[in-house]
Amino acid sequence: MPTNGRAERERLRIAIQKSGRLAEPARTLLSACGLDWRVQGDRLFCHGESLPVDLLLVRDDDIPGLIADQVCDLGFVGRNVLAEQDGERRASGQPSAFREWRALGFGACRLALAVPDGWQWTGPGQLAGRRIATSYPVLLREWLAREGVDADVVRLSGSVEIAPRLGQADAVCDLVSSGATLAANQLKPVATVLESEAVLAGPVEPLEGVRGELAGLLLRRLDGALQVRNTRLLMFQASRDALPDLLPLLPTSQTPTVMPVEGGDRLALQALCGSAVTWQQLEALKRAGASGLMVLPVEGMLA
Ligand SMILES: Nc1ncnc2c1ncn2[C@@H]1O[C@H](COP(=O)(O)OP(=O)(O)OP(=O)(O)O)[C@@H](O)[C@H]1O
Numbered sequence: 001m002p003t004n005g006r007a008e009r010e011r012l013r014i015a016i017q018k019s020g021r022l023a024e025p026a027r028t029l030l031s032a033c034g035l036d037w038r039v040q041g042d043r044l045f046c047h048g049e050s051l052p053v054d055l056l057l058v059r060d061d062d063i064p065g066l067i068a069d070q071v072c073d074l075g076f077v078g079r080n081v082l083a084e085q086d087g088e089r090r091a092s093g094q095p096s097a098f099r100e101w102r103a104l105g106f107g108a109c110r111l112a113l114a115v116p117d118g119w120q121w122t123g124p125g126q127l128a129g130r131r132i133a134t135s136y137p138v139l140l141r142e143w144l145a146r147e148g149v150d151a152d153v154v155r156l157s158g159s160v161e162i163a164p165r166l167g168q169a170d171a172v173c174d175l176v177s178s179g180a181t182l183a184a185n186q187l188k189p190v191a192t193v194l195e196s197e198a199v200l201a202g203p204v205e206p207l208e209g210v211r212g213e214l215a216g217l218l219l220r221r222l223d224g225a226l227q228v229r230n231t232r233l234l235m236f237q238a239s240r241d242a243l244p245d246l247l248p249l250l251p252t253s254q255t256p257t258v259m260p261v262e263g264g265d266r267l268a269l270q271a272l273c274g275s276a277v278t279w280q281q282l283e284a285l286k287r288a289g290a291s292g293l294m295v296l297p298v299e300g301m302l303a
């Protein structure tokens with residue numbers, strides 16, 4: 001059984017969502033950083049095998065509090081949850097106890113204000129004196145204050161979009177990704193309160209000692225993994241004469257590596273591309289004289 005020790009702990013502890021939208025991508029990203037785990041009997045604690053880095057599987061809402069209480073060192077959580085709970089602390093006069101360390105590029109959504117389809121939206125002033133249902137009362141109140149609007153905030157823990165139909169509210173403020181839930185409830189988004197994605201959250205101050213070193217190692221690997229996530233290595237051969245036509249067609253701003261091919265006058269080229277290479281781009285390169293075109297995913301990169 002893991003100890004609840006704080007300062008004395010010599011293993012890094014990371015909290016991730018047990019199940020839900022962020023659970024699988026968080027594990028995949030940590031695996032890409034070379035971490036693996038032995039799941040313990042209760043399935044809520046995973047003992048790190050390759051490095052002294054353990055996982056805690058929890059509800060996403062609990063992650064900021066676990067960092068604040070130093071029960072875990074880092075966590076993968078939506079910016080929406082982190083910002084709301086940071087705002088709650090501020091509103092009650094407590095100091096910040098966690099912050100965003102890295103944006104992770106998955107779990108994208110936005111916290112948006114939505115009004116019934118039938119409304120002619122003229123601007124935030126239209127919400128004055130209205131009731132707005134949300135699970136993010138702090139972020140909504142901050143937005144209303146910025147916009148100088150006085151409205152009633154109705155706190156609901158879920159199924160927010162149904163509130164106008166039930167007569168509980170006039171408008172809603174909830175997470176939107178595809179927009180399908182709003183549309184199904186005859187609502188339309190009119191303003192964005194917060195752009196969100198999954199983030200790596202940690203304490204306000206850097207970690208110290210062994211856990212600080214482990215966090216540094218993990219961050220370096222994480223940055224490498226994030227950097228290569230969409231990176232492709234494009235490889236092909238061509239004659240030297242074709243280079244002036246080929247180089248402008250490369251789907252990257254990076255200078256390619258050019259090497260002579262043994263026993264001939266052809267060259268081998270390789271170029272790192274920051275995103276997927278399309279069939280059209282490959283076909284254009286082929287027409288300009290490239291042969292043996294190959295696109296490979298990049299698994300790791302260390303500067
Ligand atoms: N369409 C979406 N709706 C809600 N959250 C989304 C959406 N797209 C991405 N997310 C992100 O995923 C996070 C987790 O969403 P999920 O629905 O799994 O949470 P949950 O139901 O609160 O889970 P838990 O059981 O851990 O409390 C959200 O806080 C948000 O950052």
Ligand SMILES: O=P(O)(O)OC[C@H]1O[C@H](OP(=O)(O)OP(=O)(O)O)[C@H](O)[C@@H]1O
Pocket residue numbers: 158159161174175176177178179180181182
């Ligand atoms: O824009 P969309 O793609 O439709 O996604 C938005 C919906 O997804 C989330 O709900 P979820 O499905 O997680 O249900 P819950 O919040 O009630 O758990 C969120 O609270 C919205 O209701």
Ligand SMILES: [Mg+2]
Pocket residue numbers: 059060061
């Ligand atoms: Mg939750």
